[in-house]
Amino acid sequence: MSFALKLVWSLLGVAGAIAYGLIIGGVIRKVMARIQGRIGPPVYQPFIDLFKTLFQRTATQHGIMFYLAPIFRAAGGIGVYLLIPVVIGVPALENFSFAGDLLLVMYFMFFGSLGMALGAAEGGHPHSPIGISRGLSQMTAFELPFALAVVALAADAGSFSIHEIVMAQQGGVLNWNLFANPLAAVAAFIAFLGMNMYAPFNIVGAPQEIPVGPPTEFNSTFLSLLMTGRAIFAVAKMVLFMDLFLGGAHSLVEALVKTFLIYFWSVFVGAVFPRFRTEQSIRFFLGWPTAAGVAAVVLVMLTH
Amino acid sequence: MDNILDRIRDTFGSLWKHEQRADLLQVGVEQRHVLPLLTWLKEHTPYIQLTHLSAVDWIEDGEFQLSYLLTDPVGRRSLMVAARIPREEATADSVHTLWPHAVTSEQEINEMFGIHFPGSPRQGTPFILEGWDDIPPMRRDFDTVEYMDRHHPSRPGREHTDPRAYIGRVVGEKGFLHD
Amino acid sequence: MAKTNLPVLPPEGSRPHAPLGEGCFLGETERQQPLALREALATIKNWFRANSLWVMAYGTGCGAIELRPLTTARFDMERFGMAMRPTPRQSNVLIVSGYLATKSLKRVIRSYEQMPSPKWVVGLGSCTINGGMYWDSYNTINRLDLYLPVDTYIAGCMPRPEALIEGFKGLMDDIKAGRANGWNHYLENMDWYKDNQKRLITDWDLPDYNW
Numbered sequence: 001m002s003f004a005l006k007l008v009w010s011l012l013g014v015a016g017a018i019a020y021g022l023i024i025g026g027v028i029r030k031v032m033a034r035i036q037g038r039i040g041p042p043v044y045q046p047f048i049d050l051f052k053t054l055f056q057r058t059a060t061q062h063g064i065m066f067y068l069a070p071i072f073r074a075a076g077g078i079g080v081y082l083l084i085p086v087v088i089g090v091p092a093l094e095n096f097s098f099a100g101d102l103l104l105v106m107y108f109m110f111f112g113s114l115g116m117a118l119g120a121a122e123g124g125h126p127h128s129p130i131g132i133s134r135g136l137s138q139m140t141a142f143e144l145p146f147a148l149a150v151v152a153l154a155a156d157a158g159s160f161s162i163h164e165i166v167m168a169q170q171g172g173v174l175n176w177n178l179f180a181n182p183l184a185a186v187a188a189f190i191a192f193l194g195m196n197m198y199a200p201f202n203i204v205g206a207p208q209e210i211p212v213g214p215p216t217e218f219n220s221t222f223l224s225l226l227m228t229g230r231a232i233f234a235v236a237k238m239v240l241f242m243d244l245f246l247g248g249a250h251s252l253v254e255a256l257v258k259t260f261l262i263y264f265w266s267v268f269v270g271a272v273f274p275r276f277r278t279e280q281s282i283r284f285f286l287g288w289p290t291a292a293g294v295a296a297v298v299l300v301m302l303t304h
Numbered sequence: 305m306d307n308i309l310d311r312i313r314d315t316f317g318s319l320w321k322h323e324q325r326a327d328l329l330q331v332g333v334e335q336r337h338v339l340p341l342l343t344w345l346k347e348h349t350p351y352i353q354l355t356h357l358s359a360v361d362w363i364e365d366g367e368f369q370l371s372y373l374l375t376d377p378v379g380r381r382s383l384m385v386a387a388r389i390p391r392e393e394a395t396a397d398s399v400h401t402l403w404p405h406a407v408t409s410e411q412e413i414n415e416m417f418g419i420h421f422p423g424s425p426r427q428g429t430p431f432i433l434e435g436w437d438d439i440p441p442m443r444r445d446f447d448t449v450e451y452m453d454r455h456h457p458s459r460p461g462r463e464h465t466d467p468r469a470y471i472g473r474v475v476g477e478k479g480f481l482h483d
Numbered sequence: 484m485a486k487t488n489l490p491v492l493p494p495e496g497s498r499p500h501a502p503l504g505e506g507c508f509l510g511e512t513e514r515q516q517p518l519a520l521r522e523a524l525a526t527i528k529n530w531f532r533a534n535s536l537w538v539m540a541y542g543t544g545c546g547a548i549e550l551r552p553l554t555t556a557r558f559d560m561e562r563f564g565m566a567m568r569p570t571p572r573q574s575n576v577l578i579v580s581g582y583l584a585t586k587s588l589k590r591v592i593r594s595y596e597q598m599p600s601p602k603w604v605v606g607l608g609s610c611t612i613n614g615g616m617y618w619d620s621y622n623t624i625n626r627l628d629l630y631l632p633v634d635t636y637i638a639g640c641m642p643r644p645e646a647l648i649e650g651f652k653g654l655m656d657d658i659k660a661g662r663a664n665g666w667n668h669y670l671e672n673m674d675w676y677k678d679n680q681k682r683l684i685t686d687w688d689l690p691d692y693n694w
Contacts, residue, residue, distance in 0.1 A: 432584070432586060432622065433585075433586075433622065434585070434586050434589070434684075434686055435585075435684060435685035435686035437685065438621075441621050441622075446621075448619055448620065448621050449619050451621045452618070452619050452620070452621060452625070455621075455683060456614070456623070456624050456625040456626075456683075457625065457626065457629070458613055458614055458618065458625045458626065459612075459613050459625075459626060462613055462614075
């Protein structure tokens with residue numbers, strides 16, 4: 001497939017991923033509302049919110065970094081998405097997974113949050129730095145078990161390329177890394193809760209569609225860009241976890257089903273748990289999940 | 305301390321005393337006795353909590369009355385200490401050294417009545433009225449309707465009804481609502 | 484009574500105050516676009532705006548107690564797309580609920596001017612219409628539309644959540660029909676509004692317009 005055609009398909013994939021991320025957010029709101037006995041907004045409500053914020057006028061100016069922050073975040077999300085194969089075997093949906101490996105994906109994830117934090121600090125709001133420090137320290141904490149799990153998976157598959165890791169899981173459900181490397185799965189799925197900033201790790205901002213901690217000052221068009229970035233980040237992380245632990249997907253339907261289940265893991269946990277404070281969550285991440293990650297690496301080293 | 309009113313009269317010389325209920329006693333003293341009396345009450349009697357500090361404008365007598373409501377939280381009874389001060393150049397002793405939360409009450413009374421409590425912090429700083437340039441509004445010679453007419457215009461066509469006349473028509477001479 | 488003596492400073496992080504009309508931000512001023520420039524998509528834009536009203540969670544008076552049941556299961560307002568936002572930067576509707584003291588009015592003006600256009604003001608309760616229960620108070624205003632452009636009044640003391648929902652539906656219909664243009668009225672008659680505000684608030688230590 002030529003590069004130009006691949007580019008077109010990948011950009012369509014980005015648009016589809018944004019739509020998928022928004023719809024899944026709407027579905028979650030509807031489900032939570034029904035659980036609470038209400039009617040809830042329509043499923044396409046995030047689209048209405050997105051277009052409403054897009055059509056608002058902005059009157060603030062806070063410097064260059066303030067403008068660049070949502071762009072960094074969206075760029076991080078799109079970068080992560082473009083480097084992950086969504087469906088194996090369909091070249092149109094394989095994106096540019098040959099161009100980068102797992103470490104580059106992790107870098108893009110961190111880069112998005114870092115850019116966001118730098119921009120929010122420029123906002124002139126006195127409480128933004130509090131949210132930023134909480135978010136970055138929590139991110140540093142959950143990167144540790146996630147990185148250990150990634151190292152374990154890469155050592156098991158023999159390469160850091162996501163394509164290779166997916167190929168190593170073919171041949172039956174029991175070959176999935178979820179069952180073949182259970183300790184790495186435990187470490188990574190707990191880190192996944194921290195990544196999504198769902199309860200119990202949503203201290204960074206209030207549990208709303210866009211956390212109001214770092215992005216307090218962002219309004220109108222910036223906010224719509226942030227919402228888009230959040231949608232695509234969520235989808236990219238779900239697809240990454242599907243490739244790493246659930247054996248990839250061979251058709252679009254399979255991809256949708258698996259990513260939906262992964263998202264619901266964080267929603268179910270979030271519905272049950274209250275919130276941790278920042279120091280409690282850092283202490284938690286550096287405890288059992290890190291131990292599970294270390295054990296996973298040791299286990300892989302011993303059996304190879 | 306069942307005979308606390310008598311003890312106050314013997315020790316400080318009260319002007320009047322009144323037992324409103326079994327758990328609500330009232331005593332009136334002179335202004336110069338207020339601070340020693342409250343100190344003695346807080347240190348040596350069960351009435352240790354200052355529940356309320358308010359002012360009353362007795363414009364006919366030309367005096368303000370400061371009412372200190374002290375509570376005995378264990379025995380669940382209250383004692384009100386009332387003192388009168390002249391209306392011109394009104395000053396009174398501050399009790400913020402006994403109860404720190406009295407600072408807010410004294411700030412409010414200073415803003416609303418114009419009574420000065422020397423030594424109390426935050427005297428003169430605005431509490432609710434920012435940029436106020438009229439007489440303190442809780443004084444009874446302040447005409448709130450006239451102030452409202454000057455500063456807060458209503459929509460044209462609004463009619464004002466005098467409450468006294470309206471209630472007088474409804475209540476009549478019997479003094480209570482009747483058909 | 485001591486008067487505050489603060490210097491007039493713009494909000495932190497922004498330029499010093501420039502008169503309206505100069506200093507376009509992002510290539511646009513907040514003035515009304517001329518009719519010829521109003522896009523044909525105006526109907527669609529207004530539909531989006533009406534179906535996703537974000538209310539600033541600011542209870543200025545006792546009427547705010549009737550806003551809280553709207554978020555509960557019985558009178559669910561999320562089904563209309565409405566949500567409560569904690570910051571004026573991200574909200575569209577400012578609800579002045581109940582009486583408005585002069586001290587609150589200063590803060591409400593600052594919050595209103597910090598909201599991005601298009602924005603709407605809802606006067607909730609009789610106190611915003613003609614003074615209500617506190618008509619003769621030295622501390623509360625009697626007519627809200629002398630100081631802020633009001634798009635909808637909801638009468639009552641206080642109106643029940645059903646009345647609030649009907650009021651919000653009326654506001655949404657006005658927005659979809661293009662009739663709710665309070666923010667433009669504010670910008671066009673800025674001198675008149677500022678006159679009224681400054682006559683009432685004598686210790687004006689805010690910028691003339693709070694971006």
